[in-house]
Amino acid sequence: MDFVAEIEKQASLMRSAAVEAGQDAAVPPCPEWTVLDLVRHQAAVHSWAAKAIATAPEAGLPEWPKPPQEFDEALTWWDNELSVLLSRLRDTPADRPAWTFDGTNRAGWWARRQAHETSIHRLDAELAAGHDVPTLLFDSEFAADGIDEFLTVMVPRQLQKGRRISGTGRLLVHAADAGRTWEARLTEGEPLVVTAVHDSAIDSDATLAGTADAIYRRLWGRPSHAIVSGDESLLAALPRP
Missing domain, CATH: 1.20.120 (Four Helix Bundle (Hemerythrin (Met), subunit A))
Known part of the structure; x- marks a missing residue:
């Protein structure tokens, strides 16, 4: 890339x-x-x-x-x-x-x-600028990389700066169009543990699913059509920049 x-x-x-x-x-x-x-x-x-x-x-x-x-x-x-x-x-x-x-x-x-x-x-x-931003603004491969970067680089960066994970549980992040899935294990007050997985049907406490573009936007707190099921508080527990 x-x-x-x-x-x-x-x-x-x-x-x-x-x-x-x-x-x-x-x-x-x-x-x-x-x-x-x-x-x-x-x-x-x-x-x-x-x-x-x-x-x-x-x-x-x-x-x-x-x-x-x-x-x-x-x-x-x-x-x-x-x-x-x-x-x-x-x-x-x-x-x-x-x-x-x-x-x-x-x-x-x-x-x-x-x-x-x-x-x-x-x-x-x-x-x-008030533009009608398309649903698929970012290429799926690029957006999927952005998801990975958010979870493995930017969340740890926030923890390094003194922020804390405020919940405990397993969050599954599934970008169907990119063929990529991540399991994020949250433990309150501890580092985030992220693993790439190959089964989007594994047990989890919450799932964030959609196109890679939609998930990329949602993780960064931007308008998105990604869907959260299960314990939505786990997504909010991730500290954002």
Whole structure:
């Protein structure tokens, strides 16, 4: 999967939707944000990731950047920082040591993380612009990878930051169109244990099912047609970014 190409595509679509929406438009999935806040956030994340790729693991957490306050300036700054990010991802060997927040500490790790970061915020920009977002917005293989990344990278990241799993039970996540199923074992106050399984009919306390696109959106708290059956509190027990 070409994650770098995905970053470039999703960022372009996000930028177009943000400009169409206008800086003062509300971002429905993030009620505290306007489109200006969304653009500044995404620009800062891309800049920060580009710094991380060039930062040795032992150097520690890169400094968080400060994008411009004005919309047009923020867009221009984002264009520049995105260009740096894409260049570094393409020019840096994937296995070169670099700082990451999960201990993987390889430069190529950032391509996947930024592809999904940008895709979710592209969806936010589309919603802010009032677009009639299609049910299948993301390719099933890409969305399924995003499900896996959410469960195995982003939830642990939230636990690392002091958040807690607030329930106990087995959650089955079944993306039928991608042919992938995950079993997530939740224990209150403990790390999440995620296993790829091949039987979508195994016993569980709750099931999250639908297309990979729908599940991807639902896990990130975006509008979705995914279906939850059983103990719905287990889905809410997963800490979201």
